[in-house]
Each structure stands twice: as structure tokens, then as C-alpha cells.
Amino acid sequence: MINNRDTEAEPRFYGFARKASAVLTHFICVFFTAFIAVLSRPGTSWFSWHPFFMTLAFCFLMTEAVLLFSPHASLIKKFSHKTKGRVHWVLQVLCVSCAALGLAAISYNKHLNGKPHFTSWHGLLGLFTVCVVGVQSLAALPLSYHSLAKGWSLAKLKRYHAASGLVTYLLGSGSLLLGLSSAWFTAAVKEHTWYLSALCPAFCALIIMNQVSSSYMAKKRLQS
Numbered sequence: 001m002i003n004n005r006d007t008e009a010e011p012r013f014y015g016f017a018r019k020a021s022a023v024l025t026h027f028i029c030v031f032f033t034a035f036i037a038v039l040s041r042p043g044t045s046w047f048s049w050h051p052f053f054m055t056l057a058f059c060f061l062m063t064e065a066v067l068l069f070s071p072h073a074s075l076i077k078k079f080s081h082k083t084k085g086r087v088h089w090v091l092q093v094l095c096v097s098c099a100a101l102g103l104a105a106i107s108y109n110k111h112l113n114g115k116p117h118f119t120s121w122h123g124l125l126g127l128f129t130v131c132v133v134g135v136q137s138l139a140a141l142p143l144s145y146h147s148l149a150k151g152w153s154l155a156k157l158k159r160y161h162a163a164s165g166l167v168t169y170l171l172g173s174g175s176l177l178l179g180l181s182s183a184w185f186t187a188a189v190k191e192h193t194w195y196l197s198a199l200c201p202a203f204c205a206l207i208i209m210n211q212v213s214s215s216y217m218a219k220k221r222l223q224s
């Protein structure tokens with residue numbers, strides 16, 4: 001039999017779990033990016049800029065750019081949707097810039113060392129991810145300048161942007177995970193540190209997937 005205490009404890013437990021996962025996601029964004037920065041020591045070589053800029057772009061900036069729309073995890077919850085949109089825009093421009101710098105650094109480093117380009121799964125998926133994030137950002141322009149997409153409703157554009165944004169985010173997480181499987185990273189850390197590191201992009205991806213799909217379902221419920 002379910003008593004009153006159980007039904008009260010359940011929402012309280014969900015509330016606590018939501019708060020804890022929000023705090024943990026922000027914590028991962030900052031500390032995982034800082035951890036990779038400490039490990040790669042940006043500035044010590046051309047290569048060192050690559051893991052640093054890519055983690056900054058896809059773990060910190062892109063995660064925070066999406067999280068700010070979360071009703072539970074946003075750091076600017078109280079601000080208007082318009083302001084959130086502007087901050088999202090700035091973070092995404094920074095994300096694309098860091099991704100381009102990270103790609104330029106590794107490409108130049110390979111050129112200096114006379115190594116062939118895009119030969120690993122990480123390199124191939126990474127290149128695809130950087131191209132997709134660029135296209136995704138350009139495709140977002142009609143959200144601010146609606147006249148660029150005549151005949152498309154704003155609601156439809158927003159739905160497509162959220163769905164393709166989630167795919168882009170997952171591509172970024174996949175590229176990060178493959179980067180963590182590189183010879184450089186596996187040689188730099190011990191086994192348990194590797195598993196903990198791999199958990200970071202995986203956990204963030206789960207949180208972002210849950211956020212985007214929940215907001216999609218909520219909108220669908222409102223429409224029906």
C-alpha cells in the first residue's frame with residue numbers, strides 16, 4: 001500500500017535528483033575542461049592547443065549554451081527567453097571559433113611533422129563535427145533574421161534547430177570520446193582516470209538529451 005509519506009517523498013526525491021544532476025553537469029563542464037587544459041598545457045606546443053580548444057568548445061561552451069534553456073539547470077533561469085537566446089548565440093559563436101582554432105592547431109601540427117591528415121576515426125568524425133557545427137550555426141541565422149527563411153514558421157525553425165542541435169552535440173561528445181581514446185590521452189592517464197574522463201562527456205550528453213527531448217514533448221503536449 002502507498003501511504004501519503006511515499007507520494008510526498010517521491011517528488012522531493014526527483015527534485016533533489018534534478019538539482020544534483022544540474023550541479024554535477026556544471027561541475028563537469030568546468031573541471032573536465034580544466035583537467036584537459038592542465039594535462040595538455042596549452043602553449044607548450046602546437047598540439048597542446050588542440051585538446052584544450054576542443055574541450056573548451058564542446059564540453060564547456062556548447063554544454064553551457066544548451067543548459068541555459070533548461071528549466072532546472074540554467075544559471076540565468078530568471079532572465080527573459082530573449083536574453084537567454086542572446087547569451088546562447090554568444091556562447092555558440094565562441095564554440096565555433098574555438099573548434100576552428102582547435103582544428104587549425106592540429107592540422108598545422110600534422111603539417112609541421114609531415115604526418116597524413118584525417119587518417120583516424122577520431123580525425124574523420126572530428127572534421128565532420130566541426131563542419132556540422134559551422135553549418136548548424138549558419139542555419140540558425142533565420143531564427144534571428146526570419147526574412148532569410150520565407151515560408152517557414154518560426155515554431156518549425158525552432159523545432160528543427162533543437163533537433164539538429166542535439167545531433168551536433170552528440171557528434172561533439174562522440175569526437176571527444178574518440179579523442180580520449182587517442183594514443184596521447186591513454187598514455188597520459190591511468191586506467192581509472194580514463195574511465196572517469198570518459199564518463200564526463202557521456203554524462204553531459206545524457207543530460208542534454210533529456211533536456212531537449214523533454215522540452216520537445218512538453219511543446220507537443222501543448223499543441224495537442
Ligand code: HEM
Pocket residue numbers: 036050051054055058103106107110116117118119120121122123124125126127129130171172173175176179180182183184185
Ligand atoms: C569534439 C572535440 C574534438 C574534435 C572535433 C577533434 C577533431 C580532430 C581532427 C579533425 C583531427 C585530425 C586532424 C588532421 O588529421 O589533420 C584530430 C586529431 C587528433 N586529436 Fe582531436 N578533436 C577533438 C577532441 C580531442 C581531444 C579531447 C583530444 C585529446 C584528449 C584529441 C586528441 C587528438 C589527437 C591525439 C589527434 C592526432 C591523431 C589523430 O589524427 O587521430 N582530440 N582531432
